[in-house]
Amino acid sequence: MKNILLTGFEPFGGETVNPSWELAQALHGEVIAESHVVAVQLPCVFGEALRRLDEALRLVGPSLVLAVGQAGGRCDLSLERVAINVDDARIPDNAGAQPVDEPIAADGPAAYFSTLPIKAMVAGLRDAGYPASVSQTAGTFVCNHVFYGLQHRLRGTGIRSGFMHIPYLPAQAARHPGAPSLPLPTLVAATRLALTLGATVEEIRVGGGQLD
Template identity: 85%
Template sequence: MKNILITGFEPFGGEAVNPSWELAHALGGEVIADTRVVALQLPCVFGVALSTLDEALVRVRPALVLAVGQAGGRCDLSLERVAINVDDARIPDNAGAQPVDEPVVPDGPAAYFSTLPIKAMVAALRTAGYPASVSQTAGTFVCNHVFYGLQHRLAGQGVPSGFMHIPYLPQQAAQHPGAASLPLETLVAATRLALHTALTQNEIRMGAGQLD
């Protein structure tokens, strides 16, 4: 059976949980469109996150990869369009590193596009009543670091891959007045649909390579 690799991060920034890992863990072991979901927790640490991802790519040999991260200021499932070759941390990572204007991959291309059918995924989510959008920026913290590293490692291999940001869970939003949130069961159901769409969608993926 083919595998989907879905990744989420450990908690960071003083949070007790990270919705991306709760989501990935909940989907781990499921079978979607005859493809098994394998969940992986990534450390919220520059460099180490990518080495952990590299090991999993070799071990799992996925047919599709979706990396997921927390975006506390957002209110929907945000399918990211582009990863940029910049690490520029507003806060330290979980190991205390705080790179400023450093490349993710020295001498790598300026950016990579997602190779997932992100517009089809967003359309399917919206049709089903889930809040979703295409996002034009994944930031410059460890989420973008992983997104860029993922696209760099899989470039030219024909494995659809990309990144999605999700909001806080309700228990987190209670600590952040005014912040949007989505229940875990909603995130799981929506992501299941998004993955099914990605696996079965034959949309021509424009911009499926690098940006120089």
């Protein structure tokens, strides 16, 4: 049976939970699109996150990889289009590092695109009633660091891979007045569908990026 690698992050920025890891744990061991889901937690630490990712890629041997991260303030499942070759941290990571304008891969291109069928995934999620969009920026913190590193490592392999940002959980949003959130069961069900679509559908051509 093939394997799907699903990564989530440890909590960061003063939070006690990270919804990306909560949903990854919930899907660990499921069979989706005839593939076994293996969830791996990544540290919210520059450099170390990619070392942990390297280990997971080697051990899991995935046919598809979806990395997931928390984006407080976003209101939907955001399928990221592009990862850029820069670390530029607004806050320190969990090891206290705060790189500014540093390349992720000195020999790498300026950017990589997702190799997931992101527009088709967004369309399928919306058809099922889940809030979703194509995002044009993954930021410049550890999420983008992992997204770029993932695409750099899997370039030319034919393995579908990419990144998805998700909102806070309701308990987190309660500590951030006005911040949107989605309950964990919704995030889990939507991610299950996103993985199914990511493994089985082909990309569609729709203008406007956001499918508006």
